[in-house]
Amino acid sequence: MRYEVSEAIPEDAKAIRTTVFVEEQGFHNEFDQTDDASLHIVAYDGDEPVGVCRIFLDGGKTWTLGRLAVLKPYRGQHLGADLVGRAEETARSHGADRLTLHAQERVAGFYRSLGYRDMGIHDQDEGCPHMWMDKPLTDSTGNEPENQAS
Template sequence: MTVKHINTADDLAQAFSIRKHVFVEEQGVALKDEFDHYDQLTPAVQHLLVLDKGQAVGTARLREVDGQGKFERICLLKQARGQGLGRDILIALEALAITRGLTRVKLHAQTHAEGFYQSLGYRTDSDVFDEDGLPHVRMVKTLS
């Protein structure tokens, strides 16, 4: 498994394909809600691509919001789930946040994944809220 920083249009297109498959096709998020103005190659937003045996199977992005890192659009294709790759994505995101001088991160977790994030040291700090038609909670972690 390799996590690489996306810096080409081809890699970004692969990430978008994965997100469309997971969020739009599997989970029913409206296509217009899945993609936004942060979906471009800029220094302000870092996109990651997860490769397993050379095949793109996952993606995530990091933005800075109010002095904190915000992890977004974290997903894996169905065939790549349950192999520890989700944990690897979070480790890569946290390392990237640290290199950017960020000591606190947050994410919006779908409620079914809340336990996964808790197992990695994230703490829930909100009530359940709706995001794109799915129940979410905000989770935070202080990085060391």
């Protein structure tokens, strides 16, 4: 698997997000101004784009992960976890000490398995139950926490 990080949203990222969020899940408001302020991470199997996520600075040393999507044939192969790990590494390399995300509640267990915790804020996004989750990327000394699942 090869990963590319881009400041502008690549067409490959748009195609994956359209397939997963618009066509499969029925969301309508997939693209927004946050895309312009994000780093986009695309996973490739050879030349084939197969997964994507975006991260962006959300104030101070907190970054936010979003729009994690993996094409159906590649699900169940730990690609989502690998993309989250890449996002954490990239955010950390840009000075982040914490990563937040707005997860669909139906996949919260996936994020919990990677060390994310429920922040207690639950809401709806286009009628779909979501929750805010976060994970520290550094400990109190500024180092990467030990035994971190990423």
